[in-house]
Amino acid sequence: MKHYRYLLMRRVTQLSIMALYIGANVWGWKMLQGNLSASSLFGIVPLADPYAVLQIAVTGATLGMDIIVGALIVSLFYGVIGGRAFCSWVCPVNIITDTAGWLRRKMKFSEVQKRFFLNRSLRYWILGLGLGLSAVMGVAAFELISPISMAHRGLVFGMGMGGGALAVIFLFDLLVHENGWCGYVCPLGASYALIGQFSLIRVYHDAVKCSDCRDCITVCPEKEVLHMINQSSESVVMGECTNCGRCVDVCQTDALGFSIRSQLKQSKDEE
Amino acid sequence: MKTEPTSDRRRFLLSLARGIGLSAMGALVWSAYVGVAKAAPLVLRPPGALKEEEFIKNCIKCGLCVEACPYDTLSLAKPGENIPMGTPYFTPREIPCYMCSDIPCVPVCPSGALSEPSVSRYVENHATLEINLARMGLAVIDENSCIATWGIQCDACYRACPLLGQAITIEYSKNERTGKHAFLKPVVHPDQCTGCGMCEHACVTEIAAIHILPRALAMGRVGDHYIKGWDPSDEKRLEGAKIEVTKTKLSEKSVLDTLNDAEGL
Numbered sequence: 276m277k278h279y280r281y282l283l284m285r286r287v288t289q290l291s292i293m294a295l296y297i298g299a300n301v302w303g304w305k306m307l308q309g310n311l312s313a314s315s316l317f318g319i320v321p322l323a324d325p326y327a328v329l330q331i332a333v334t335g336a337t338l339g340m341d342i343i344v345g346a347l348i349v350s351l352f353y354g355v356i357g358g359r360a361f362c363s364w365v366c367p368v369n370i371i372t373d374t375a376g377w378l379r380r381k382m383k384f385s386e387v388q389k390r391f392f393l394n395r396s397l398r399y400w401i402l403g404l405g406l407g408l409s410a411v412m413g414v415a416a417f418e419l420i421s422p423i424s425m426a427h428r429g430l431v432f433g434m435g436m437g438g439g440a441l442a443v444i445f446l447f448d449l450l451v452h453e454n455g456w457c458g459y460v461c462p463l464g465a466s467y468a469l470i471g472q473f474s475l476i477r478v479y480h481d482a483v484k485c486s487d488c489r490d491c492i493t494v495c496p497e498k499e500v501l502h503m504i505n506q507s508s509e510s511v512v513m514g515e516c517t518n519c520g521r522c523v524d525v526c527q528t529d530a531l532g533f534s535i536r537s538q539l540k541q542s543k544d545e546e
Numbered sequence: 547m548k549t550e551p552t553s554d555r556r557r558f559l560l561s562l563a564r565g566i567g568l569s570a571m572g573a574l575v576w577s578a579y580v581g582v583a584k585a586a587p588l589v590l591r592p593p594g595a596l597k598e599e600e601f602i603k604n605c606i607k608c609g610l611c612v613e614a615c616p617y618d619t620l621s622l623a624k625p626g627e628n629i630p631m632g633t634p635y636f637t638p639r640e641i642p643c644y645m646c647s648d649i650p651c652v653p654v655c656p657s658g659a660l661s662e663p664s665v666s667r668y669v670e671n672h673a674t675l676e677i678n679l680a681r682m683g684l685a686v687i688d689e690n691s692c693i694a695t696w697g698i699q700c701d702a703c704y705r706a707c708p709l710l711g712q713a714i715t716i717e718y719s720k721n722e723r724t725g726k727h728a729f730l731k732p733v734v735h736p737d738q739c740t741g742c743g744m745c746e747h748a749c750v751t752e753i754a755a756i757h758i759l760p761r762a763l764a765m766g767r768v769g770d771h772y773i774k775g776w777d778p779s780d781e782k783r784l785e786g787a788k789i790e791v792t793k794t795k796l797s798e799k800s801v802l803d804t805l806n807d808a809e810g811l
Contacts, residue, residue: 440625
């Protein structure tokens with residue numbers, strides 16, 4: 276059970292958040308209304324997707340106060356706990372891409388196919404492109420095609436043909452590229468990676484305990500962030516880490532664990 | 547070692563160029579889609595919505611207005627509906643806007659796409675929400691399929707209108723065909739009509755003979771060239787009018803000279 280601790284916690288979090296949103300629409304619960312683009316917590320606290328708000332801002336629209344405050348609150352929250360924690364703890368697409376990644380490993384596609392041919396920086400280009408197009412076209416460009424918003428809206432308000440987009444992402448991750456959508460394409464994840472550059476909660480690696488089994492690297496959706504494995508004791512500082520905790524789950528020797536960044540620096544200095 | 551800086555620079559420039567090239571291609575496809583996706587002139591928005599062009603800039607597609615609506619009037623556009631995806635709209639023939647006096651859908655809007663001031667009446671700096679100020683669309687009657695214009699007695703739309711006797715009135719005229727009956731035709735008044743769609747919902751014909759169109763589609767604009775001289779308030783429009791002089795070859799000379807100049811004609 277210990278080896279699925281964070282995975283289970285994440286699934287419970289993802290599903291609970293989803294249930295709160297659905298409950299708000301179907302039964303009128305007041306805890307979390309709206310969807311991942313913008314919501315209202317307990318009917319008081321506004322929350323908003325910073326990348327969506329930025330796209331709206333560059334169209335030249337006069338922003339409503341609620342979405343400005345909402346975007347600041349969300350940025351601050353993920354800026355502290357790890358930007359891409361959104362990706363692995365909240366985003367519903369994560370369940371789909373994780374499933375595709377798991378199937379890919381089980382069916383050993385990665386051993387037959389070329390695993391990586393996209394560039395990790397592709398998502399930052401798409402992020403920039405989304406802002407550029409929003410400014411030129413006068414409408415939030417990524418929000419019009421975003422499969423994440425589409426999926427989430429679909430689950431809360433009725434799916435329409437939105438299931439098709441999710442199927443495409445699933446098949447892309449399963450058959451075309453390992454962790455293709457979340458790891459290479461999604462500009463929303465990229466925006467949270469930028470927000471979380473300096474976040475405090477980080478995975479810490481203790482090289483002394485490491486048995487070099489490489490299980491953590493196998494399950495990690497952002498393998499580059501684990502470059503220090505079995506080499507040096509340090510925390511994962513790259514913003515691309517989603518704080519999903521799968522590496523901590525699978526580690527047999529307790530060489531990985533969550534920790535707070537500033538304390539780590541201090542303890543390193545003392546050594 | 548000597549060649550390394552050059553090759554690094556080449557690699558950097560090349561990867562930059564590749565990024566730009568791919569972006570340009572992506573932009574082409576993406577913008578084509580966005581251009582088509584945002585063009586939906588036939589969609590009806592919730593009360594207080596900004597003009598369509600501004601509305602789709604502002605709307606963050608959160609659905610808080612949809613959740614606030616007690617009648618399930620509003621829904622968010624799904625993929626495949628040919629409405630900018632995720633934006634709120636309503637279909638009056640199915641569920642019209644029931645004109646709640648507290649307009650629950652507007653104050654919850656976090657993005658300003660639904661504007662509270664546009665549906666507020668200000669009395670001594672105190673704002674109260676006033677749903678009758680909403681302009682969601684305009685009811686338009688197809689006289690061909692309206693049975694009242696045939697001479698059959700029907701006032702379903704007139705009775706359904708929440709601004710009874712104001713937004714829709716009944717106009718009497720003689721039925722020359724029978725010689726002894728009257729036509730009781732509904733007439734819509736655009737200065738009063740909110741576009742709630744209760745008339746369209748109530749219409750008895752197979753496809754509604756009265757239907758709500760977005761105001762930008764249903765209405766024309768006179769411009770400054772014509773003024774109701776008998777209406778003092780309409781004269782005010784003259785204040786904003788500009789004098790335009792059209793010069794053609796004929797108007798170079800005075801009218802008389804032009805007419806007298808037989809050769810020139």
